Amino acid sequence: MKSTTASSERGLALIADDELSNRVILKALLKKMGFEVIQAVDGAQAVMSFEADHPDLVFMDVMMPVMDGYEATRKIKELSGNRFIPVIFLTAMTDEKALARCIEVGGDDFLTKPYSHTMLSAKVKAMERIQALHKDIRALYSRMHRDEEIAEQVFSGAVVAGNVALDQIRTLLRPASVFSGDLLLTAYSPSQDLHILLGDFTGHGLSAALGALPASEVFRSMTAKGFSPPQILHAINNKLHGLLPTGMFMAVQFVKVSRNLDHITTFNCGMPDFYLLDGKTREIIKTIQSHSLPLGITTDINFADDVQHIPVSLNDRVILATDGVTEARNPDGEYFGIERFSQAIDASGEFEYSLECVEKALEDFCQDAAQDDDISLAEIPLCSSLLPAWDTHRRTLAEKEETTNEVLDFDSDSIEFHVALHGGQLRRADPVPMLINYLQETAGLHEHRQPLFTILTELFVNALDHGVLGLDSGLKEGVDGFTHFFEHREKLLQALEEGFIRIGVRIHPLERGGFIVIQIEDSGKGFDLNKRNQSTKDNQLFSGRGITLLEGLCESVSYIEPGNKATAVYRWMN
Numbered sequence: 001m002k003s004t005t006a007s008s009e010r011g012l013a014l015i016a017d018d019e020l021s022n023r024v025i026l027k028a029l030l031k032k033m034g035f036e037v038i039q040a041v042d043g044a045q046a047v048m049s050f051e052a053d054h055p056d057l058v059f060m061d062v063m064m065p066v067m068d069g070y071e072a073t074r075k076i077k078e079l080s081g082n083r084f085i086p087v088i089f090l091t092a093m094t095d096e097k098a099l100a101r102c103i104e105v106g107g108d109d110f111l112t113k114p115y116s117h118t119m120l121s122a123k124v125k126a127m128e129r130i131q132a133l134h135k136d137i138r139a140l141y142s143r144m145h146r147d148e149e150i151a152e153q154v155f156s157g158a159v160v161a162g163n164v165a166l167d168q169i170r171t172l173l174r175p176a177s178v179f180s181g182d183l184l185l186t187a188y189s190p191s192q193d194l195h196i197l198l199g200d201f202t203g204h205g206l207s208a209a210l211g212a213l214p215a216s217e218v219f220r221s222m223t224a225k226g227f228s229p230p231q232i233l234h235a236i237n238n239k240l241h242g243l244l245p246t247g248m249f250m251a252v253q254f255v256k257v258s259r260n261l262d263h264i265t266t267f268n269c270g271m272p273d274f275y276l277l278d279g280k281t282r283e284i285i286k287t288i289q290s291h292s293l294p295l296g297i298t299t300d301i302n303f304a305d306d307v308q309h310i311p312v313s314l315n316d317r318v319i320l321a322t323d324g325v326t327e328a329r330n331p332d333g334e335y336f337g338i339e340r341f342s343q344a345i346d347a348s349g350e351f352e353y354s355l356e357c358v359e360k361a362l363e364d365f366c367q368d369a370a371q372d373d374d375i376s377l378a379e380i381p382l383c384s385s386l387l388p389a390w391d392t393h394r395r396t397l398a399e400k401e402e403t404t405n406e407v408l409d410f411d412s413d414s415i416e417f418h419v420a421l422h423g424g425q426l427r428r429a430d431p432v433p434m435l436i437n438y439l440q441e442t443a444g445l446h447e448h449r450q451p452l453f454t455i456l457t458e459l460f461v462n463a464l465d466h467g468v469l470g471l472d473s474g475l476k477e478g479v480d481g482f483t484h485f486f487e488h489r490e491k492l493l494q495a496l497e498e499g500f501i502r503i504g505v506r507i508h509p510l511e512r513g514g515f516i517v518i519q520i521e522d523s524g525k526g527f528d529l530n531k532r533n534q535s536t537k538d539n540q541l542f543s544g545r546g547i548t549l550l551e552g553l554c555e556s557v558s559y560i561e562p563g564n565k566a567t568a569v570y571r572w573m574n
Contacts, residue, residue: 010034010128011056016046016072017090018064022113026059026090029120043067047075057127058087059111062102070105077106084134086127148179159216164188168386169196170353172377174324182322182376183212183250187223190436190453192388194257195223195232198378199295200271200322202248211250211296214239225433226453229256229265230303233295237303240296249296253288253320261382263482264318266308269301270294272323273338275345279315279382282349284342286310309486318380319345319354324373328362331369336362355379415442415507422500426464427493431503432456439516443507448572451553452516455568458550459520460501465489467524467564468499499523513573515555519565526563 013035017023027037038053040046044067046060058076062069073087089102092113099110108130109123163186171184183199197219201211215236222232233254240250251270258264268274268290276286292306321341328336340361348357355377362375380386417438419431436453440446465471469492475485504519550557555569 009036012036012038012053013057013059014038014040014046014049014053014055015059016040016043016049016064016069017059017061018042019061022061022090025115026120029115029117032117033121033124043069043072046072047079050076050079056085056131057124058085059090060087060107061090062098070101073102073107074105082138084131086131088123088127148177152179154213159183159185159212162187162216162220165194165386168381168383170355170379170381172355172359172375174371174375176324176371176374180374180376182324182374183215184376184378185216185219187220188388189223189256190226190450191457192259192450192454194259194387195219195229196255196257196318196320196378196380198253198271198320198322198376200251200324200374200376202250211240211244211248214243215250215295226436226457227433228430229254229267230307231430233267233269233303234301237295237301238299241299244296249294251290251294251323255318255320255380257380257382257386259387261312261314261384261387263309263311264382266310267292267303267306269303269306272321272326274321275319275342276310276312277317277319277345277354279313279317282317282354283346285316304490307486307490309482311480311482312382314382314384316382317354318382319358320376320378320380321358322374322376324371324375325358325362325377327373328366328375329369329372330365331367336365340365353379413509416505418502418504420500420502423497426468426499426501427496432460435503435505439505439507443509443514443516445516445572448570452570455518455550455553455570456503458547459518459566459568460503462547463501463520463522463524463564463566467522467526468496468501469493470524513571516570516572518568518570521565524564526561526565 010033013030015023015026015030015037016039017026018041023039027039030037035057038049038055040049042064043060046058047067049055050058058073060069060073064072069089073089076085076087086108087106088109088111089107090111090113091099091102102110108127111120111123163184165186165188169186173180173182173184175182181201183197183201185195185197185199187195189195199212199215218236218239219232222235227235233252236250236252249270252267253271253274254267254269256265264276266274266288268288269292270290271294273287273289275284275288277283278285288308288310290306292303293301295301326336326338326341330336341358344358344361345354348354351357358377419435421429421431432453435456436449439452440449445452466473469489471485471489471492475488476482500523502521506517506519508515508517547557550568553570555571557566557568559566
């Protein structure tokens with residue numbers, strides 16, 4: 001309603017009544033109160049006047065020719081849109097059903113005949129107060145909507161834009177409001193493994209996504225530094241526990257895809273089941289259930305208890321989903337459920353992606369029912385194009401032979417440092433991220449982070465697994481080999497009280513680059529070097545593909561008697 005001006009004008013009022021005497025009396029009263037007045041003799045004319053003149057207040061008689069007050073009010077309310085235009089019915093009726101119908105069609109109040117100036121003034125003032133509140137609410141909603149749009153842009157730029165492999169991962173993301181409380185993050189580790197996190201914050205909308213920025217920051221920074229999934233989840237959990245209010249948390253599905261595409265490492269923290277699909281039949285071959293609390297509830301969570309190492313074949317697929325999928329409802333209030341979800345996946349053979357079949361099943365089930373929660377699905381095909389190629393970091397045999405004539409002057413200007421881990425520290429600490437960061441800061445080798453991380457990781461893991469713990473790589477063979485290997489490894493680690501691994505690093509800058517010499521020694525018994533050399537000639541590596549990878553990345557890899565010491569030389573060029 002227009003604000004009062006110096007001439008006491010309070011806005012424009014429309015009177016719709018087929019009796020002239022009623023219009024004349026009401027017009028006089030309204031003009032005395034400061035209103036401009038327009039008139040209509042029937043409902044159809046009232047609608048036309050409303051469209052043409054946009055009045056601030058409408059007085060509507062019920063019984064009129066051409067179009068009655070009920071229909072005219074219904075049309076006027078439709079034309080009002082988001083604006084609140086009060087409609088006050090003029091009536092001498094006392095029939096309760098007739099009065100109730102006035103409210104049903106959109107009427108806001110009644111004015112009984114004959115008109116009382118006092119009653120009219122009171123009702124107009126009440127409508128003005130309601131109108132002012134509606135105006136304030138619209139302004140607040142508009143500001144909130146704008147804030148959400150800005151927040152969504154920040155979210156997309158800071159959270160979504162940093163994701164990788166999105167051209168390979170198929171997704172279905174349907175927020176229940178402008179801002180989604182679901183979170184999909186992807187990043188490559190320095191060893192070229194792919195980390196994928198699907199998170200679901202409590203509720204939905206802007207408040208549910210407040211933890212997205214800190215969670216994504218921790219995920220990306222720790223993945224880039226080479227930390228393991230349990231360490232990343234532990235750090236995110238501690239961050240959210242310190243930031244989120246009581247009652248808010250983030251359920252998580254986390255998958256690490258091995259760079260060799262031979263196994264995946266999975267975590268399910270308070271989320272619905274997710275699935276591993278056969279690459280040929282698209283049937284579910286593994287269900288990954290939750291065995292851990294969501295993130296942010298308590299700091300006392302051991303994510304190692306939830307880890308699963310699952311062997312996979314090329315072109316197998318992983319389906320991730322938030323509970324917005326299984327808890328989607330149809331018009332009758334029935335839930336989509338886990339059974340329909342899994343059935344849709346199993347029936348997806350004719351589709352290029354299983355997600356397409358799930359999406360169709362959801363649409364057929366939900367129809368036009370309101371969406372209660374954010375819906376997020378991701379399908380990850382385990383194919384070579386999902387991961388970056390290693391060839392950019394490998395050097396050919398010919399390139400290595402060209403550099404063999406260059407003498408390594410180990411007595412020249414160089415940097416040297418050592419790290420040693422003993423006993424229980426071997427199960428609690430991971431020295432590789434620290435060593436990588438030190439190498440970067442000391443020698444400025446940021447472009448060489450990935451190959452150096454791989455070299456250090458392979459050397460350390462080999463020393464820990466096969467040296468200190470005495471594990472045999474043969475345990476990985478068979479359908480459940482990876483699972484048995486890692487379960488046995490975890491038991492040995494938890495019981496580890498003795499043993500050591502020593503790592504020494506020397507950096508030798510040269511005029512056109514330099515060399516890094518990495519020496520590692522473990523407390524294990526070592527292995528037969530003659531057997532190792534023979535297996536290399538026969539292309540049957542003693543310790544599997546890790547040594548082949550090392551030799552492809554390094555200038556040289558050598559072993560010292562009794563086989564528990566190794567030296568790797570990495571060369572970089574400016």
